[in-house]
Amino acid sequence: xxxxxxxxxxxxxxxxxxxxxMLTFIIFVRQTNIMDxxxxxxxxxxxxxxxxxxxxxxxxxxxxxxxxxxxxxxxKRAFEYNSKTYEMDFRDFLTDQLPEMKDVRxxxxxxxxxxxxxxxxxxxxxxxxGGETYSYNKFREIMAELVAREDFNYDIRFQSIYGDxxxxxxxxxxxxxxx
Numbered sequence: 001x002x003x004x005x006x007x008x009x010x011x012x013x014x015x016x017x018x019x020x021x022m023l024t025f026i027i028f029v030r031q032t033n034i035m036d037x038x039x040x041x042x043x044x045x046x047x048x049x050x051x052x053x054x055x056x057x058x059x060x061x062x063x064x065x066x067x068x069x070x071x072x073x074x075x076k077r078a079f080e081y082n083s084k085t086y087e088m089d090f091r092d093f094l095t096d097q098l099p100e101m102k103d104v105r106x107x108x109x110x111x112x113x114x115x116x117x118x119x120x121x122x123x124x125x126x127x128x129x130g131g132e133t134y135s136y137n138k139f140r141e142i143m144a145e146l147v148a149r150e151d152f153n154y155d156i157r158f159q160s161i162y163g164d165x166x167x168x169x170x171x172x173x174x175x176x177x178x179x
Contacts, residue, residue: 044068047067066119076157081093081097081149104129105132112124
């Protein structure tokens with residue numbers, strides 16, 4: 001049996017059909033991966049901490065704002081201070097760990113529990129302080145000192161609806177993806 005008999009028309013058509021089928025399968029898998037990436041990007045959360053001051057009204061507020069296109073689901077929040085980790089709300093952390101906060105007027109604060117979702121374009125107030133000049137100035141001073149400390153850090157982890165996780169911490173200008 002020679003090469004001439006091996007490559008008859010039927011075998012050539014069969015190999016061509018097999019090649020086209022394999023190529024179609026590869027293209028299908030690639031397109032599926034692209035669609036998965038697009039669907040993940042269409043619900044991407046992007047949390048940042050915003051520190052706002054309103055000097056005329058003597059108000060300071062800190063908000064966790066979602067500038068992404070999908071909801072951000074909080075999975076963890078913790079503070080590191082003096083080589084210890086505190087898994088509590090910011091108000092509780094401030095009043096428990098910083099004695100100078102006892103004289104500062106806290107107007108409002110909110111909890112940030114695991115599982116809480118911040119919708120796209122939404123925000124969650126962490127704390128609002130002031131209403132009077134003393135509290136306004138004292139809180140700004142306390143925050144400046146706290147953020148400048150090497151032994152202070154915050155760790156806020158959040159997820160997309162697909163379970164992709166990001167970390168927001170002191171010193172970073174944007175969330176860091178956690179694989």
